[in-house]
Structure formats: structure tokens, C-alpha cells
Amino acid sequence: MIAPRVNGARAVITAGLAYGAGIWVFMNAVVLPLGRSTQEDFGNGWWFAFLVDHALFVGLPIAVVLAPAAMRSEITRRSA
Structure with missing residues (x-):
């Protein structure tokens, strides 16, 4: 009874963390270089934070x- 909820919560947390990191990487690798914004040096040590x-x-x-x-x-899809 509890195991599916724990696995579901783990999947949500994992997907959320991966999604947020993916958004950041996409913005820094694709969107910002195409714009006219000033870019910081990627190796400045702050990228991990x-x-x-x-x-x-x-x-x-x-x-x-x-x-x-x-x-x-x-x-809903399962019951249909």
C-alpha cells in the first residue's frame, strides 16, 4: 500500500530535479548564446550552485x- 506511493514520490522528485537541471543547461547552452545578453564565464565556479x-x-x-x-x-487512461 505504501510502496507505490514511495516509488511515485521518488519518480516525481527525480523527474523534477532532472527537469530543472535540464532547463538550466538548455538556457545556458542554447538560449543565452543566441541572445544579446552578457555571458559569464562558465568555469567561474558558480555554475554548480x-x-x-x-x-x-x-x-x-x-x-x-x-x-x-x-x-x-x-x-483515467487505465480505466478506459
Whole structure:
């Protein structure tokens, strides 16, 4: 009874962290070089902190907010 919820929560957390990190990498590798913004040196030592912050404060909240809707749609697909 508890195991599926733990596995579901683990999947949501993992997906959220990966999504947030992926967004940061995409923005820094693709979007910002195409824009006219000033770019910081990637090897300045702050990139890891920015990556972790983006994973925790962008990706994780998005995944947590969207997880209930995704679970409802999965249940609806299974019952149909």
C-alpha cells in the first residue's frame, strides 16, 4: 500500500530535479548564446550552485504541482 506511493514520490522528485537541471543547461547552452545578453564565464565556479538552485527551486516545484494531474490522467487512461 505504501510502496507505490514511495516509488511515485521518488519518480516525481527525480523527474523534477532532472527537469530543472535540464532547463538550466538548455538556457545556458542554447538560449543565452543566441541572445544579446552578457555571458559569464562558465568555469567561474558558480555554475554548480546555479544548476542545483535551478533543479531545486524551478524543476522540483513544477513536478510537485503537476504530479497529481499526471496521476489522475494515468488512472483515467487505465480505466478506459
